Amino acid sequence: MTTLRLRSARLAWLWCLLYTAPVRPDLRDRRRDELLSHLWESEAAGVQGIRLLSAALRGVLADLSWSVRRGWRHAVGQPETWVAVAAMFPIAAWIGAMVSSSHGVDLVGGLGGPFFLTVSGATWARRRKG
Amino acid sequence: MLLPLEESVLEVGMHRAHRGEPDFHGFALADELDEGHRSLTAHGTLYKVLDRLEGRGLLVSRWETDEEYAGGRPRRRLYRVTADAATALARSRELTRVPAFAPGIATT
Numbered sequence: 001m002t003t004l005r006l007r008s009a010r011l012a013w014l015w016c017l018l019y020t021a022p023v024r025p026d027l028r029d030r031r032r033d034e035l036l037s038h039l040w041e042s043e044a045a046g047v048q049g050i051r052l053l054s055a056a057l058r059g060v061l062a063d064l065s066w067s068v069r070r071g072w073r074h075a076v077g078q079p080e081t082w083v084a085v086a087a088m089f090p091i092a093a094w095i096g097a098m099v100s101s102s103h104g105v106d107l108v109g110g111l112g113g114p115f116f117l118t119v120s121g122a123t124w125a126r127r128r129k130g
Numbered sequence: 131m132l133l134p135l136e137e138s139v140l141e142v143g144m145h146r147a148h149r150g151e152p153d154f155h156g157f158a159l160a161d162e163l164d165e166g167h168r169s170l171t172a173h174g175t176l177y178k179v180l181d182r183l184e185g186r187g188l189l190v191s192r193w194e195t196d197e198e199y200a201g202g203r204p205r206r207r208l209y210r211v212t213a214d215a216a217t218a219l220a221r222s223r224e225l226t227r228v229p230a231f232a233p234g235i236a237t238t
Contacts, residue, residue, distance in 0.1 A: 012173065030207070031177065033204065033205070033207070034156055034177060034207045035173060035177070036204045037155065037156070037157070037203070037204040037205065037206050037207065038155075038156045038157045038160075038173060040203050040204050041155070041156075041157035041158070041203075041206075042157060042170075044203070045157070045161065047170065051170055052170075054170070054172075055160070055170040055171065055172050055173050056172070056173055057172075058172035058174075058175070059172030059173040059174025059175050059176070059177075059178075060174060061174070062172065062174030062175045062177075062178045063173070063174035063178075064174075065178070066174065066177075066178045066181065
């Protein structure tokens with residue numbers, strides 16, 4: 001295996017580990033196993049390193065959009081996501097209060113947190129039920 | 131309507147089915163799609179298209195069985211076109227066909 005081919009394959013694999021990280025475990029494992037097979041077949045077929053690198057780089061945007069779509073759907077179903085969103089409201093209200101004296105900022109900060117904690121609880125209950 | 135690459139994937143899959151080799155894996159598909167070209171289809175684009183076609187019921191996939199698996203290499207994910215693929219491909223081509231210029235038809 002040439003150095004460039006080896007490095008290209010490693011880069012493609014590392015990138016795959018990265019963009020599949022937020023995705024649901026079954027989809028993540030499937031994509032990783034498929035790419036591992038693809039890289040192995042590329043090596044067995046003697047694909048040039050530069051072609052391998054090019055195939056990996058040109059697919060980055062498609063990888064990202066797949067990851068965001070699949071990852072986002074996965075994240076929506078996780079209670080931890082909504083706890084994180086809820087935690088942002090008091091922080092946003094605190095920052096908002098420093099730059100504005102409007103009561104609207106306090107209201108949004110005061111209501112947003114409990115609302116998303118409720119969403120988190122509902123997501124947790126749904127996951128437990130399902 | 132299908133994207134050009136989606137049409138090409140279904141076309142390759144249907145040709146393979148006609149040849150009596152209906153199952154194909156990602157690399158074999160990329161290799162066949164790019165026959166005569168200098169660059170391989172991008173990994174991300176290829177697997178996203180396969181994912182989308184499977185979601186639309188135009189492809190089915192499975193991992194190699196123990197009988198098919200030769201060992202000494204990672205297991206392959208095998209795809210094949212479904213019965214709906216030919217209809218979807220024909221319909222997509224019908225929709226994308228550029229209408230022929232026919233003088234005198236247009237009225238003002």
